[in-house]
Amino acid sequence: MLQVNKLLILGSDLGTIDLVREFHNMGGYCITSDTMNSSPTRELSDETWSISTLDIDALEDACRNAEINCILSGASEINTDSIRELSKRMNLPTYCVDDEAYAIARDKGKFKMICKEIGAPIATDYTLCSLSKEELGRIIYPVVIKPVDQSGNRGVSFCNTEEELVEAYKNAMEISDSGKVVCERQLHGPEWCVEYVLAEGEAKILLFSKEHHQPGEEPCLYSIINTSSHYLKKYIDECDEKVRQVFKKAGFREGIAWVEIMLDEDGCFYLLECGHRLTSEALYAFYEKITGFNSIRWLIEASLGVRHSVEQLPDICSLKNTKSSVAYSLFSKHDGILKVGGLEEIEKLPNVTLDIPRRGGNQINKRGMMGAIKLYGTCDEIIETLKFINKTLIMENEYGEDILIRFTDYDAFRTDFNLGLKEMGSIE
Numbered sequence: 001m002l003q004v005n006k007l008l009i010l011g012s013d014l015g016t017i018d019l020v021r022e023f024h025n026m027g028g029y030c031i032t033s034d035t036m037n038s039s040p041t042r043e044l045s046d047e048t049w050s051i052s053t054l055d056i057d058a059l060e061d062a063c064r065n066a067e068i069n070c071i072l073s074g075a076s077e078i079n080t081d082s083i084r085e086l087s088k089r090m091n092l093p094t095y096c097v098d099d100e101a102y103a104i105a106r107d108k109g110k111f112k113m114i115c116k117e118i119g120a121p122i123a124t125d126y127t128l129c130s131l132s133k134e135e136l137g138r139i140i141y142p143v144v145i146k147p148v149d150q151s152g153n154r155g156v157s158f159c160n161t162e163e164e165l166v167e168a169y170k171n172a173m174e175i176s177d178s179g180k181v182v183c184e185r186q187l188h189g190p191e192w193c194v195e196y197v198l199a200e201g202e203a204k205i206l207l208f209s210k211e212h213h214q215p216g217e218e219p220c221l222y223s224i225i226n227t228s229s230h231y232l233k234k235y236i237d238e239c240d241e242k243v244r245q246v247f248k249k250a251g252f253r254e255g256i257a258w259v260e261i262m263l264d265e266d267g268c269f270y271l272l273e274c275g276h277r278l279t280s281e282a283l284y285a286f287y288e289k290i291t292g293f294n295s296i297r298w299l300i301e302a303s304l305g306v307r308h309s310v311e312q313l314p315d316i317c318s319l320k321n322t323k324s325s326v327a328y329s330l331f332s333k334h335d336g337i338l339k340v341g342g343l344e345e346i347e348k349l350p351n352v353t354l355d356i357p358r359r360g361g362n363q364i365n366k367r368g369m370m371g372a373i374k375l376y377g378t379c380d381e382i383i384e385t386l387k388f389i390n391k392t393l394i395m396e397n398e399y400g401e402d403i404l405i406r407f408t409d410y411d412a413f414r415t416d417f418n419l420g421l422k423e424m425g426s427i428e
Contacts, residue, residue, distance in 0.1 A: 005028065005070075006031060006070070007019070007069075007070045007071070007300070008031050008072075009041065009045070009072055010034070010086075011033075012040070014074050015280070015282035016197075016357075017353075018284060018357055020284060021285070026300065028070075029046050030045045031045060031046065032045040033048070033338070035050060035052050042156045053078070056086055066318075069092060070093075071092060071305070073278075074282070077151050083337045084102060093303060093304060095255030098251045099108050105252070108146065111273060115246055118249055121239065122270055125184040128183045139162075141161065142185075144156065145165060147175050148180045149180070153221075154175055160208045164234055178394075191211045191222070195256060196243075196256070197255075197256060197314060198252055198253060202310045203313075204315070206287075207283060208232045209283060210227075214217050214406065214407050221367060224407050225326070225329065226326040226327070226382070227324045228324065229420030231423075232420065246259075253305075256278065258279055259275075260272040278299070282355065286351075287325040289323070293314040324377070325379070326376070328375065330371050334403040336396075337361065338395065338403075339361075339395070339398070343359065346388070346393060349388070352373060355374060356372070358371065359371075373389060379418065390407075390408065
């Protein structure tokens with residue numbers, strides 16, 4: 001029987017509260033470390049440390065004194081970097097041991113190189129090193145510029161002219177830790193995140209989630225991400241095998257991995273990027289109600305050194321269901337000091353959990369994600385819940401301005417979800 005002792009969680013990022021809840025279900029003791037004064041993850045933990053997630057020396061000393069035997073984080077790439085370094089020093093297992101595998105997951109340029117070797121579909125890209133006339137002369141607009149090593153839309157620009165490209169390139173270079181950027185053909189179409197479970201170097205689809213943005217807002221600000229089957233069959237036919245080959249070539253072996261994809265207006269899927277960590281929408285906890293598969297426990301076990309077998313991988317593509325797991329991502333449309341209200345009423349709903357690390361008094365930047373609300377239910381139940389949240393939730397700046405991008409495109413949500421049910425034979 002697996003003996004679980006102490007888990008250290010680095011940061012109070014999205015997804016960490018699910019880790020605490022599941023580790024408690026496993027009989028474990030949770031410690032959260034970061035420099036926040038308060039967060040739901042810290043409040044739920046058995047113990048908290050006020051040590052920066054970047055102070056590896058101090059964390060190592062504290063871990064040895066506390067006899068920590070497992071270290072994890074949420075959706076943060078920076079904190080995942082710290083997990084790997086700290087686990088190495090402590091000689092503790094982690095789900096992503098291989099340095100090169102993790103480098104590919106962190107670097108969009110390296111990911112694209114693997115895709116090219118495998119023949120997985122990616123957008124045409126252009127080499128930019130010196131912004132020479134020769135380099136700029138090859139480019140067909142519009143294009144996207146993005147740092148190879150950032151997430152959450154940081155440094156991403158859409159360019160229609162050479163002047164815009166030069167400015168975007170400079171901005172992306174400043175943001176990039178490695179001083180490298182990707183320039184590629186701009187795609188136009190809907191996006192999905194496809195998450196996989198790994199065992200013994202083999203991968204199987206865990207969930208296929210549609211990304212919805214509020215009409216009139218920036219397409220990259222996905223207010224609603226929900227498990228859906230619309231276009232899943234097309235994805236399996238055209239991309240699934242190639243993606244699994246990419247993961248294998250990259251060296252992903254255990255835990256969870258994902259790709260973001262877009263269905264371009266040319267009718268083809270293209271891979272945008274990949275990750276080897278929890279996603280910011282973190283649909284896993286409610287998704288267990290649909291599939292019966294506990295992916296949070298799977299990740300914790302992998303980080304404790306449990307090596308799962310291929311036979312244990314889920315077969316969710318054969319499921320017929322009429323429910324969805326949803327993340328309502330709370331994006332800000334203005335800068336300001338955040339004021340939050342209405343959470344107590346929302347938390348009373350039986351099909352809702354909150355994942356809002358910063359609940360007030362914090363500086364918020366325009367386009368910044370203030371947290372997420374997770375929902376579960378049928379399409380109609382989800383829409384009614386979204387309407388209640390939009391009516392009840394207060395997110396204002398210091399001037400009393402509503403700063404939340406509220407999702408109200410319920411008809412588009414319903415249409416997409418019902419098309420997916422028909423495609424998978426869940427409804428006639």
